[in-house]
Amino acid sequence: MTQVNRLSGGLIDRNAPLSFRFDGKTYQGHKGDTLASALLANGVRLMGRSFKYHRPRGVMTAGSEEPNALVELRSGAAQEPNTRATTAELFDGLEANSQNRWPSLAWDALAINDTFSNFLTAGFYYKTFMWPRAFWEKLYEPIIRKAAGLGSISFEPDPDQYDKGFRHCDLLIIGAGPTGLAAALTAGRAGLDVILADEDFALGGRLNAEQFDVGDQSGAHWAANTVAELASLPNVRVMARTSILGAFDHGIYGAVERVSDHLARPEAGKPRQILWRIYTKRALLCAGAMERPIGFENNDRPGIMLASAMRAYANRWAATPAQEIAVFTNNDDGHRTAADLAAKGVTVAAVIDTRENAPKTGSYEVLAGAEITGTQGRLGLRSVDVKMANGQTRRIACGALGVSGGWNPNVHLTCHQRGKPEWREDIAGFVPGAVLPQGMSVAGAAQGIFPTAACMMSGAEAATDICADLGAPTPAIDLPSTEDAPVNITPFWHVQGAKRAWLDQQNDVTAKDVKLAHQENFVSVEHLKRYTTLGMATDQGKTSNIPGLAIMAELSGKQIPQVGTTIFRPPYTPTAIGALAGRSRDEDFRPTRKTPSHVWAEEQGAQFVEVGMWLRAQYFPRPGETHWRQSVDREVLQTRNSVGICDVTTLGKIDVQGADAAAFLNKIYANGFAKLPVGKVRYGLMLREDGIAMDDGTAARFAEDHFVVTTTTANAVPVYRHMEFVRQCLFPNMDVQLISTTEAWAQFSVAGPNARKLLQKVVDAEHDISNEAFPYMACGQITVANGLRARLFRISFSGELAYEIAVPTRYGDAMIRKLVEAGKEFDAVVYGTEALGVMRIEKGHAAGNELNGTTTALNLGMGRMVSKKKDSIGSTLSERDGLNTEDALKLVGFKPVDTEHPVPAGAHLMTKGDPVNAAHDQGYITSACYSPNLGCHIGIGYLKSGDTRLGEVVRLVSPLTGLDHDVEVVSAHFVDPEGERLRA
């Protein structure tokens, strides 16, 4: 296939031919091409179909602002929809397909929508699908959904990897056009730590797209030489293919670097993209400006594009959309396109200039004071109709039309923190307002300065100012002489009387839609945007917003600045969700915490469960067990009958030391700790400031000035944070020091009638752990395995005679093996979290389900634990009337009257005879299980005045599932209510 529209020159590498496919057809391009430039060179103007009317569309721009030429890149799981052909860097084997068409791009069945365009105007959906109401979900929405959207996705997981990164610099320069390069040279030579970022793969901005010289070399050469010098400076980092997405707080910028998008596949282990967070002292926005189109009848045909884009394709990529072109402009810059293309040998049919005083710029015809009133060519432009200054109409044959309506400074990033741009009459465009994000300055075209020489001067001056602010001496920079033409523009937004003058080509919004919105009183810009969809979707209206505002201003008799702009928000360009996720996906979504006995548990074939980030053994299936209940029932019964072992390392452990440690715990806990003797453990309940129960646990006193506090697994971090807050902010004068030791000690519960006998085989003989020497709630430092330091606590969650024994974590694996070995003669069992849960419910111990953020000590049956003899956090507010009503909820147990019935957690309780509704609600089940000891399901939960209703039969209901049966109110302590076992 020959490249029929390839011109001479350009910055492509003709020695590096590349082969690619578009819609199944193979084409040739060159290294340095984009997909759009290569397609144009191959004579392909038709690249996509529009969103709503499926109108044939070609490329409109040469950059990231592209609204039309959106394609699906790659195939299989790597397929990416809605990719801009203008930014897709060509590589060998690139595969692209057009989208939103069926069966083919040239013949698209849904183009019939265009015929009904009179109906499909702004607000069509809102007005049409209002009735009948029931039709929306079943009929309208499915049909609309099917027709909606542009590209398609593979529905497969993204096969690529993304990284997130952090960079720091003195100065971030955003944009490497003439302004950015001059600024980077100034700041770089001054020694500032500079990052220069540009979304393009070739740095230089418009210098690569123009023919004028910079000094004694071409603009592109000057840019390349400057970039080479910058890259050689150790204090300058040049980041190509990097889009700055947003200006965030404190001088932090978000950026996406496309590391591998220009390769067929990323290298093994390397990311496709990196989302950078760039911490800056100062930032200089040199983002340049974007050309804007003019609205006229049928201005969306393939071949009609921005004049600057046409010039860029010719100069940088040596490609022209057609061999005969025309230009439609309202300013001098449009003439440059005609001159450049003529110089490349392309026939310029005419320059149509809306200004009466249009300059004569070349050997081609200039039609001053003329307007385009229509165009022809279904799949590609054939000709344009021109209304001459004298009123006559002329048809001019051309295959492409460059349109220039003036330039809009790229103010986006200046507005990310709600800055308002200001209107400048002389350039007919918005420039950055006075309030900029912290540390940001703006230079060059982004500031509304358009001549290249002035841009470079502006960049250098801004950098000099920043250097001065940051205390870096700035050597004088000799800037080369270059293009310095003044801006000469007469605003012209759209040709009057056009019926279908497209403003937002991505969303198929016409000037007429804006009129309709105005007519229906959607005059605020934000309403205009939502009602017409002007400026939505992937391009966010980069080429359409200002013309839309201009028309709204005209209609409402206002000035453009009075109409204002919509809010600019990050990201500046579309960003892959994968880049936002980074490596945090699939099994790496969050870290995993493993217990000290994890390796051993894996060997046993344990079933694991996620508890927060912890992986805990849930139960240990044995051969022949086919249902988890069999394993759990066995673990429970064996523990209660002999002895069971459980890894309880996950419970939070906080080391509390200092002369005021006891006084501090007196503040933290509702019950008293000051008088706890050394060598003893006490159960403690801590309240939030508002009197609600926060967490429970134990505190063991190892010395007068040393406690070890335990927390629930779930609250290990919140409790530690709370205690640090109390220490640092509420009682800074207390002598107390805190540190977490959760992970430092491997802790195991050994529970059951044979617990002591088992431990006596493990604990070194010199430590007496008999009931007399080491009674219930004792604690102490002991040794195991012939001299390894360990800690022993006589505490019980199961209600059995039980201990918790802790060794330094690296010996946790050895400890579990030792306990299992020593337990063999007692038929000891290792149990998981399920059995742990069953036994604590049987014992009526509260856990996270009961400490659910709404319950008080009173509800838990621990009202009297809140000491009135001292002040503790939450004690005063726990006395609030509302928390102490006569019929307050109380934690009690429930047994089904028919023992076959389940007792599901979450079910609600109703007094028999009362209606089942919220007004008569009596409480709810918080935790439930099957108790192998009682041979039936049991539950614990909160019941109004529950402590006085023991023996009453109430209804257990769940209107959602149809559950309704009777349960008896019993003590929450199903097993050993007197506590004899744990003291044995």
Place this chain on the structure above:
Amino acid sequence: MHDFVEITPLGGGAPRVQEINGIVLSEVTDRALASVAARLGQEDEAKALVSGFIEAPAPDAGRLSGSAKSAFWTGPDQWMVEAPIETHEDLAAELSEKAASRASVTEQTDGWCRFDLEGGDLVAVFEILCPVDLRKGQKGDATRTSIDHLGCFVLRRETDLVSVIGPRSSAGSLFHALETAVRAVR
């Protein structure tokens, strides 16, 4: 001597060592750790305790000091002291005795896992791991940061030797994060 066999934070019998892209990534298990926090009003004494033990000035905020025995700053008047496990297995007890009522000492050896990265382009590795800027940093920097959601200390022991100290229970996740970053270096 007791008869328990230890396992490393990664769950192995011996520390794991890997070389990728010219960077040696190694699990380090031969150091004992103990936290030292000054008692109220005893800040200078606690500092002297740390300094005396490591035979170097107690590190200021954000710094690490010492060599055979060392310490890094973890908060106002708080340090983590490091010493060879072979000679200081029960480091906390040793320091606690010296501290008397000047400082609170807590055993931390097994609360953490440590991975050292040595050689190669460490700047490139760390810039995709955490906000610690190795380009600007120097030997002796000690920073608390977050790596893949894990609270870690990043210690610059030498210009081209960095220790990452993170929570022991997540050693596998942390090692995976470090290994992935080392592989991603261009």
